[in-house]
Amino acid sequence: MSRVRGTAVRAAVAVLVSASVVTACTPRGTVPAGNAGPTRFEHQEIDWHGCKGGPQDTEGAELDEAGARCAELTVPLDYRRPDGRTIEVAVSRLPATDPAHRHGTLLYNPGGPGLPVRYLALYLRRAVPTLAARYDVVGMDPRFVGRSTPLDCHWPAVGIGSAGTDRGTFDRTVRLAEDLASRCAGQRSVLPHASTRNTARDMDVVRAALGERKISYLGSSYGTYLGQVYTQLFPERTDRVVLDSTLDADTYGPDLTRTLGPSVTRALRHWAAWAARRDGTYHLGPTTDRVMRTIGRLNRDVGRSPVALGTHTVDSSNLPQLLWNVTAGDSDEAYASYSADVAVLVRAAHGDTVRPTPTLDQVLTDLAGPDADGTFAVQTAVQCADRAAASRDPETYYRDIVEHRADDPVFGPLTRTVTPCTFWPTTPAEPPTDVHNGVPLLMVGATGDPATVYRGQLAAHRDLRNSRLVTLLGAYRHTVYAGLFAPRNACVDEAVDHYLATGVLPSHDTTCRN
Template sequence: MRKTLSVAVAAATVATALIPGTSQAEPSHDLKWGACPADVSPGVPVPPGMQCATLKVPLDYRNPGGQKIEIAISRVASKKPDQRRGILLVNPGGPSAGLGYPATLVAAKMPQSVLDSYDVIGFDPRGIGHSTPVSCGLTAEQQLYGNIPPYAKSAADVAKRAAEVQQIAKQCWSSETAALLPHMSTANTARDMDQIRSALGETTASYLGASWGTHLGAVYTTLFPQRSDRIVLDSNLAPRGWDYPSDRLWSQGVEDRLPDFAAYVAANFREYGLGRTQAQVIAKYHALAARLDKKPVVAPDGVYDGAMFRLITFGFLYGAAQLPMLAQLWKSLDANQPPAPPGEMKSAASGADQLISGRYAIICNDSRWPTSVATYQRAVAVDRVRYPLWGAAGANIQPCAYWPDSTEPPVRVNDDGPANVLMVQNLRDPATPLAGARKLRQALGQRTTMVTADEGGHGVYLFGRNRCANYAVTTFLTTGARPAHDYACSAAAAPR
C-alpha cells in the first residue's frame, strides 16, 4: 500500500474506472485565435502568423460535465491549402511547456514541405506553462536539481534526500492546487490532445513528439488509434514512460554518451588541457567530481560541488552545441575557478517552481515507485558500481516514493491499431537510451518501424545532423511512406 498524505488526498485518489477515451465529450469549435504571450518562445523568434488560443477541457474525464481547466495552444498554419493534409500536434518532451515549440521547430529549419502539409499545433500540457498550472511552492533550494536526483555518495545521502523529497511531496499535496494533482497524468494529457483535435474540427491528428513526448504520443495512439494519422516518436522512453526504471536507465545513457564528449575534448587538448585520450578525459571526470565533493568551487551563481558537476555534465551531453560549453566548464573547475559567465552553465540545473511541480505531478501519477528508502539505497549501491559515471544519481529517490495512489492504472502501450508509427533513435542518447527505445519498439510491435542513427545526443529529427534519419521522418510526414523494416543510419561524421 502506498503512503497517503491526508484523508482528503486519500479520498481524492481512490482508484475508479475511467470513462473510455473514445467516449469523452466533444468541445465546441469556438477557439479565439490571437497574439501569443510575450514569453511564448524565449530566445526564439516567433514566426510570422503564429497564433495562440485557450481551450477549456474537463479536469476529470470521468466527469466531463464538471470542472474545467484551460489548455494553451498555438498554431503555425499551413499557407498552402491545396497541400495541407491536416494538423501536426508537437511536443518537446519534459514534461515542459510546448506552446512555443512550433516556433522552435521553424527556427530549427523544419522543411517547408512539412510546414505546407500541416498546421503545426503546440500546447502547454495541463499543469504547466500557460495552461492551468499546479505549484508545490518549491523553494530555490528545492528547485536546485530540478526533477533529477543528486548523486548519492552513500546510504546516508539517500536517506537525506528521502527526507527532502518527502517534504516536497507534502508541499505538493497541501498546496492551493492540490485538488488538481490527481488529474495530472500522461493519459489525461493525451485526452487533452484529442480535445484539441476535435476543437480544430479534424477527424484525425498527426503527431511529432520527443523524449517524454514519445510516451505521450504512444499513449495517445494507444487510446485513440483510429484518430491517429502519422505518428513520429523521437528519442524514446520505454513503454511505461518516466518511471523509476527510466531514471536508472539514465546511467546507461551517460556511459554510452560520455565517450563522445571525451573524444571531442581529447581532440582539442591544446584548448582544454583535460586529457589527450578518451580514457584520460574520463579519468578527469572522476577526479574532478571527487575533488569537488571535498572542496566545492563557490561562484556568484551558486556552489559547484561534485553532485552539481555531475548533473551539469549529464545535461550538457544532450547536444553537440553544448559540448564546447561543457568542456570550458570542466576547464574552469579544473583550475579551481568559477565558470564564466556566471549563471550560464547552471541554468540547465534549476527551473521554475511551476515547471518542476507540474513534472512531479505527471510522472508520479503515471506509475508506482518503490516506497522503501532501503530499496533506493540498495539500488544506488548497485548502480554506483555498474555505472560509475552516473549510477548513484539515476538510482536515487524521487518525491514519487511518497505520492498517493493514482486515480487510474497506467495506460498499457500495445500493438493494437494501424501501422502508422515511426520511431527514430540515436544509439548514444544520455536521457532516453537505446535500451528503452527497444522496449517501446517491442510493445508497439507491427504498428511501428524504428530508424536508428549512429549518433550521440538527445534528439534526432532537426536537432541532430543525421540526414538519413531526418529524411525518413520528413518523407513519412509528407508522403506517408514509412520504411518497410527497421534500419540503421550510419554516422554523419566523427563523434560529436
C-alpha cells in the same frame, strides 16, 4: 544560448494554486450548454485570438508575427467525471503556408513532461518549411503547463540533486524530497489527474474541436510516450505519427532515470575521446582513459570538499548535474562548450580562482533557485500520476546507490536516489497504459542516445508492431530530427519528411550514418 539550446541544457540537468483556480477557471472555448458527458467538450466552439498577452510577452508577439492564432479549450479535470470540474489547455495554431496543398493538422510535443509547447511549435515550423507548407502546426501546452490552468506547489528547488558520497548527503535528498512532496498535499484533488493519459485525452478534445477526423503527430523524448498513449487510446484517430527518440512505455514513470547512469557514462566516454584529441586546448588528458580518470578525480575531489566557482559552490549534490550536460549533444560545438565547462571545474577543484563559463553560471544559478515557473513540480506530478514509485522506502534507494557505487560512481547517486514520488500524497487514479498496438507510425533514434536508450527504443518498436524504425548509427545524441535539439542528419530528415509528405512508411527498418 538560444531558447531551444538553453531548454535542452537545463532539461539535461532537470502556483501552489488554490483549488478555486482549478475549479472556477473561466472557459474561453464555448461548450454547448445542453450536452452532458465528454461529447460537449468535443463540440465546443474555439474562440481564436491573438497570442500576445501583454507588452512583455515576446513569445506571443513572435507567434502573432508568424500568423498564429491562440485559444484556450475547456476539458474535464477527470474524464471519468466529465460533468464535474473543468480546466483549460492553451493551444497555438500556425496555419499551413501552402493551403492549396494542405494535408491536415499536426500536433507537436517536443518532450518534458512539464514543457510548454504553444510557443515551441513555432520552432518546428521554422525548422521544416516543407512540413509547415502542408500542415497546420498546433502546439498544446499540456494540462497544468505554461498558459494552461496552472499547478504550482511553490517548490523552493528545481531538483533533488545527487545523493552524494555518504549517508549524510543521501539523507539530505530524502528530506528535500519529502518536503517537496508535502508542499503539494493541498492539491490532492488535482494531482491524480495530471497523467499522460489525460493529456492524451485533452489532445483528442483539441482534434475534435478543430473538426479533424484524424490528426498527425510529432513527438520527441517524453513526447514519444504521450504519442504512444494516444495511439493506444485512440488508434482510429491517428493519421501520420512520428516518434523521435522513443521511450519504452513499460519503463516510463518516476524511476525512469534509475538505470540511465551507464548510458550517460557511455556518452561521457565518447566525449572523452573527442577531448583527448584536443588535449592541447583543454588539458584534460591525451587519451580517452586519461580524460575519464580526470572526471573520476574531479568527482572524488568535489565529494571530499566543495569548491568555489565564482559566486557559486560546486559540491557532490550538483556536480553530477553539471556533468550530465554531456547529454546536450555530440556536435563539435556542444562538445567544445562542455569541455570548457569541465576544464573550469577541474581548475576550481585544484584550488585555482576561476570564473564559471556562461553555461555553468546559468545552470548553477538555475539549480540554486526556486521552481519559479512550476516546471519541476508539474513534471513530478505527471510522473507520479502515471505510475507509482518503485518503492516508498528510502532504504531501498540507498541500498541501490551503495550497490552501484563502484560501477556507477558519478551518475548513480543522481539517478538512483529518491524522488518526491517516493513520498507523494496521492496514488495514480488509473493503472499505467499498456502500449501494444498496430497503428502505423515512423520511429527515428540514435544508437548512442543517453536518455532514451536504444534497447528501450527497440522494445517500443516491438510493442508498436506496425512501426518502422530509422536508426542513426554511432550518434550520442537525444533526438535526431530537424536539428531542433541536436545536429541535423540529412538521411533521418529525408525519411521523416517523405513519410509526412506522402504517408508512405519505409518498407523495412533502415539505418543512417552519423
